[in-house]
Amino acid sequence: MKERVQVLTSKQKILRLLLCIVLFTVVTSFVPAWWCGIGAHNWFDGSKEMQTAFARSIEDHIQVKLSMDDFGTGDELFDREWLFCTYILSASGFAQMAKQHPQRQDHYIKQMEICIEKLLSDELQEFDEEQWNSKAMETLDSDALHHGAYLAYLNFVLSLHRTLKLKSPYAKTNDLITKALVRRIRKNKIKLIETYPNEVYPPDNCLAFASIGLHAQATQKKQPLLKEFLVNFHQRYIDPKSGLIFQAVDSSSGLPIDEPRGSGTTFGLYFLSFIDLKLSKQLYQATKDKLAESILGFGVVREYLASTYEATGDVDSGPVVVGYGVSATGFMMAGARIHGDRDYFNKIYRTSVLFGTSLSSGGKWQYVTGGPLGNAIMFAMITAISEKVKK
Amino acid sequence: MNDHKQKNRWYLILAVFVIVYTTLLYWLNGSSVFAVLTASGQNTPYSILLVAIIFIGLRLFLYLIVPGIVVAKISYVSFNWYIKTKYKN
Numbered sequence: 001m002k003e004r005v006q007v008l009t010s011k012q013k014i015l016r017l018l019l020c021i022v023l024f025t026v027v028t029s030f031v032p033a034w035w036c037g038i039g040a041h042n043w044f045d046g047s048k049e050m051q052t053a054f055a056r057s058i059e060d061h062i063q064v065k066l067s068m069d070d071f072g073t074g075d076e077l078f079d080r081e082w083l084f085c086t087y088i089l090s091a092s093g094f095a096q097m098a099k100q101h102p103q104r105q106d107h108y109i110k111q112m113e114i115c116i117e118k119l120l121s122d123e124l125q126e127f128d129e130e131q132w133n134s135k136a137m138e139t140l141d142s143d144a145l146h147h148g149a150y151l152a153y154l155n156f157v158l159s160l161h162r163t164l165k166l167k168s169p170y171a172k173t174n175d176l177i178t179k180a181l182v183r184r185i186r187k188n189k190i191k192l193i194e195t196y197p198n199e200v201y202p203p204d205n206c207l208a209f210a211s212i213g214l215h216a217q218a219t220q221k222k223q224p225l226l227k228e229f230l231v232n233f234h235q236r237y238i239d240p241k242s243g244l245i246f247q248a249v250d251s252s253s254g255l256p257i258d259e260p261r262g263s264g265t266t267f268g269l270y271f272l273s274f275i276d277l278k279l280s281k282q283l284y285q286a287t288k289d290k291l292a293e294s295i296l297g298f299g300v301v302r303e304y305l306a307s308t309y310e311a312t313g314d315v316d317s318g319p320v321v322v323g324y325g326v327s328a329t330g331f332m333m334a335g336a337r338i339h340g341d342r343d344y345f346n347k348i349y350r351t352s353v354l355f356g357t358s359l360s361s362g363g364k365w366q367y368v369t370g371g372p373l374g375n376a377i378m379f380a381m382i383t384a385i386s387e388k389v390k391k
Numbered sequence: 392m393n394d395h396k397q398k399n400r401w402y403l404i405l406a407v408f409v410i411v412y413t414t415l416l417y418w419l420n421g422s423s424v425f426a427v428l429t430a431s432g433q434n435t436p437y438s439i440l441l442v443a444i445i446f447i448g449l450r451l452f453l454y455l456i457v458p459g460i461v462v463a464k465i466s467y468v469s470f471n472w473y474i475k476t477k478y479k480n
Contacts, residue, residue: 024459031458
C-alpha cells in the first residue's frame with residue numbers, strides 16, 4: 001500500500017482526487033434518478049399489469065379489519081380521520097380502475113362497495129359525530145350543522161359509484177346528501193360548508209363540489225347552482241397572486257385565515273378534475289409554477305410559497321422537510337397524470353419510490369412506508385385518469 | 392495485517408447495514424402500523440419517528456450516496472493501477 005502511494009506525485013494525487021469528485025457528482029446526479037424512475041413511463045401510460053398489482057395490495061388493506069390503532073398520528077381524531085380517508089381514497093382508486101379497465105369493472109365496483117359499507121358504518125362516523133355532537137345522516141333535513149368532514153367525502157364516493165352503476169343501492173342516500181350539500185352551500189353566505197364547527201377548509205369543499213357535479217353527471221340532471229358555486233370558489237378562495245387555494249378561511253366572513261398551500265391545492269385539483277378540468281388545470285399550472293421543484297431529478301413540491309416559508313408541518317401537509325411537503329408532493333402525482341405532464345410525473349414518481357420504498361412481491365405492489373392511508377392516497381393518485389380519457 | 396483488519400471492519404459495517412435495512416424493510420412490509428410519511432410528525436410517537444429516520448436515512452444512503460461512492464472507489468483503484476502499470480518499468 002505504502003509503495004503504491006509513493007509512486008504518485010502530488011499532481012497525480014490531485015488528479016485522482018478530482019477524478020473521484022467528478023465521477024461521484026456525475027453518478028449521483030443521474031444514477032439515483034434513473035434507478036428510482038424505472039417503470040415510471042409504464043405507470044404514466046396506465047400499465048394494466050402495474051395498476052392491477054397495486055390494486056391487489058389495496059384490496060388486502062380494505063378487507064382486513066383496519067382500526068384506528070393502525071394509524072400512528074398520536075391523536076385520536078386524526079387516527080379516526082385517517083381510517084375514514086383510507087376507505088375514501090381506496091374507493092376513488094377503485095373507481096378509476098373500473099373506468100380504465102372495463103373488463104374488470106364489476107370486480108372494482110365490488111371493491112368500492114366494500115369501502116362504502118365501511119364508510120357507512122357507525123365506527124367510521126365517530127370522528128365527525130364527536131366534533132358535531134350529532135350523527136351526520138340524521139341531520140340531512142336541517143342546515144344548522146354542516147357535517148362537511150363526513151358528508152362531502154362520503155358523497156364524493158357515492159356519486160362516483162353512481163357514475164359507474166346508475167342503479168346503485170346507495171342512490172337514495174346519494175340523492176339525499178347531494179340535496180343537503182347543495183342547500184347548505186347555497187344558504188351559507190360564504191358559499192362553503194364547514195368541515196367541523198366553525199372550521200372551513202376550501203380544499204374539503206372541492207369534494208362537496210365534485211360530489212354534486214358527479215351526481216349531476218350520473219343522473220343526467222343539471223345542477224345549475226354548481227356553476228355559481230365554482231365561480232364563487234374561484235373568485236374568493238383562490239389566491240389571485242399565486243393561483244393556489246387558501247387552506248382555511250373564516251367561517252363567517254370567508255376571509256383567509258391560513259396561507260395558500262401546496263397540500264390543499266394539489267388535493268383540491270385532484271377532486272375538481274372530476275367536474276371541471278379547466279379549473280383543475282389552472283391549479284396544477286399554478287402549483288407547478290410556484291411550488292414545484294426538482295432536486296437531482298426528484299420532484300418535490302413546496303408546502304408554502306417561498307415568500308411565506310414555514311418550517312413546520314401539520315396533519316394536512318405531512319412532514320415538511322426544508323420547505324417541501326410530503327402530501328403536496330404525493331398529491332401532485334395525480335395532477336401530473338391528469339394533465340399529461342409526463343416529465344414531472346416521472347420526477348414525482350422517483351421521489352415516491354425513494355421515500356415510499358416501492359416493493360413488488362407475490363403479484364402485489366405497494367409502498368412499504370406508506371401504511372394503509374399512504375398507499376390508498378398513492379393508489380388514487382397514480383391511477384388518476386388522464387384528461388384525454390376524461391374528455 | 393492492518394489492511395486485513397480494515398477490510399474486516401468494512402465487511403462488518405456492510406453486514407450490519409444489510410441486516411438492519413432488510414429487517415426494517417420486511418418488518419414494515421408485513422405491518423400496517425407505519426404510516427409516518429403521511430403523519431404530521433407533530434404527534435407521531437418518537438419510536439415510530441426514530442424507525443422512520445433510521446430506515447429512510449439508510450435508504451437515502453443506499454440510493455443517493457452508494458452508487459457515487461462505488462464509482463469513485465473504482466476510479467481511485469483504477470487510477471492507482473494505471474499509474475503503477477505505466478511506471479512499472
